[in-house]
Amino acid sequence: MTDKTILIIDNDEALVDVQSFYFSEHGYTVYTALDGDEGVELAVRHRPAAIVCDVIMRNMHGFEVLQALRRRPELTRTVVIMTSAKAYKGDIARALELGATDYVVKPFRTDELLSAVERHLAAAREA
Numbered sequence: 653m654t655d656k657t658i659l660i661i662d663n664d665e666a667l668v669d670v671q672s673f674y675f676s677e678h679g680y681t682v683y684t685a686l687d688g689d690e691g692v693e694l695a696v697r698h699r700p701a702a703i704v705c706d707v708i709m710r711n712m713h714g715f716e717v718l719q720a721l722r723r724r725p726e727l728t729r730t731v732v733i734m735t736s737a738k739a740y741k742g743d744i745a746r747a748l749e750l751g752a753t754d755y756v757v758k759p760f761r762t763d764e765l766l767s768a769v770e771r772h773l774a775a776a777r778e779a
Contacts, residue, residue, distance in 0.1 A: 655773055718751060
């Protein structure tokens with residue numbers, strides 16, 4: 653795992669493409685998944701430094717993805733930022749209780765997401 657690897661898990665293909673391009677332009681190796689099952693598989697295989705995961709997805713809900721990631725010893729320290737258009741305090745609290753590093757509400761600017769990822773990666777290095 654290097655600091656410049658990220659996995660984006662979201663069923664919105666257009667959003668994944670925009671985020672992937674943006675992170676690539678900022679020096680990241682980017683992996684993408686359009687559903688939770690594939691996302692967990694890619695996380696285990698590539699062990700990215702950070703994961704951005706949508707909450708509302710088909711097949712495997714984002715919270716289920718988060719739980720699956722946190723059950724893997726090799727991924728317990730991985731930065732995981734959950735994203736959702738739902739800004740309910742209960743959802744945010746649940747994500748953090750399940751081990752999310754942060755929760756970013758959509759719509760967000762991609763540069764704000766990059767800043768959050770880099771801030772959390774820096775904090776993880778210092779921990």
